[in-house]
Amino acid sequence: MNLDKLKSAWNTENTDDVHIPAQIKQLRQAKHPLDKLKQNMKKEWYIQIVAILFLGFFPPLFHIYPSLHVIYYASYALLVVISAYYLNLFRLFYNRINHYTADTKDSLTEIYYDFKLNIERYHAFGFLLLPTALIAIALYVYSTLLEKGKDFSSLSSEFRLTLIVLTLVVSLSFILSILAWTRYYYGPYVNQLKKVLDELKAEELKLDQGIKNGLKEEDLKTGE
Numbered sequence: 001m002n003l004d005k006l007k008s009a010w011n012t013e014n015t016d017d018v019h020i021p022a023q024i025k026q027l028r029q030a031k032h033p034l035d036k037l038k039q040n041m042k043k044e045w046y047i048q049i050v051a052i053l054f055l056g057f058f059p060p061l062f063h064i065y066p067s068l069h070v071i072y073y074a075s076y077a078l079l080v081v082i083s084a085y086y087l088n089l090f091r092l093f094y095n096r097i098n099h100y101t102a103d104t105k106d107s108l109t110e111i112y113y114d115f116k117l118n119i120e121r122y123h124a125f126g127f128l129l130l131p132t133a134l135i136a137i138a139l140y141v142y143s144t145l146l147e148k149g150k151d152f153s154s155l156s157s158e159f160r161l162t163l164i165v166l167t168l169v170v171s172l173s174f175i176l177s178i179l180a181w182t183r184y185y186y187g188p189y190v191n192q193l194k195k196v197l198d199e200l201k202a203e204e205l206k207l208d209q210g211i212k213n214g215l216k217e218e219d220l221k222t223g224e
Contacts, residue, residue, distance in 0.1 A: 033189035033196075034097075034111060040185055041094050045087070052083050058136060065143040075135045086125040093118050105200050112193045119182050119190070126178035130171060137170065 055076060059069050097111060141163070145151055152160075 033192035037115060037186060037189045038094065038098065041090070045090060048083070048087060052080065055079065062140055063143065064139050065146045068139050068143060072136065072139050075132045079129065079132045082125070082128050089121065105197070108193065109197060112190065112197060115186070115190050119186060122182055123178060127175065130174050133174060134167060134170065
């Protein structure tokens with residue numbers, strides 16, 4: 001197919017069927033969810049830093065037994081290392097998307113899949129924090145027992161079973177809360193980006209079909 005035929009098909013095609021303005025409108029609409037995602041990321045960056053700093057004061061605030069401080073701060077040091085690694089990735093990702101213009105479908109697609117990947121990374125980071133949370137709870141419970149002159153060996157079998165069940169409940173609640181948080185805090189805007197991408201894809205298919213139909217009609221006329 002030569003260029004002249006392509007131009008002819010384009011010119012003879014009914015412009016009502018070619019929704020180029022709709023595509024531009026959709027891309028502009030995509031900037032709203034993108035702006036909201038960036039705002040939420042920036043807020044969470046500061047929230048997480050404040051939360052990590054606050055956890056450094058957990059032993060004195062919750063009256064953890066002095067001899068158990070070393071266990072807590074060992075787990076806290078691990079938490080800081082993991083958090084520093086994740087927050088650095090978080091920062092790099094934010095800086096990268098901050099330069100996206102979302103003025104093309106390819107750019108918007110890249111943004112969408114980057115956010116999907118970052119959400120999965122967020123889940124992994126949250127799940128890695130679960131052992132630290134369980135250690136903090138265990139130390140608090142053990143400190144309470146020590147204040148009463150008891151330890152785990154003096155607990156009844158029923159109470160030990162209760163602690164095991166409580167650990168499972170806390171773990172499940174922790175995991176579900178992370179999933180629910182990302183779905184609430186980021187999910188709606190990521191879904192909006194996906195909706196815009198789906199609409200753009202439908203527009204492209206419609207445009208391609210229109211061009212093909214126009215070319216077929218031109219071929220038939222040429223054949224005549």
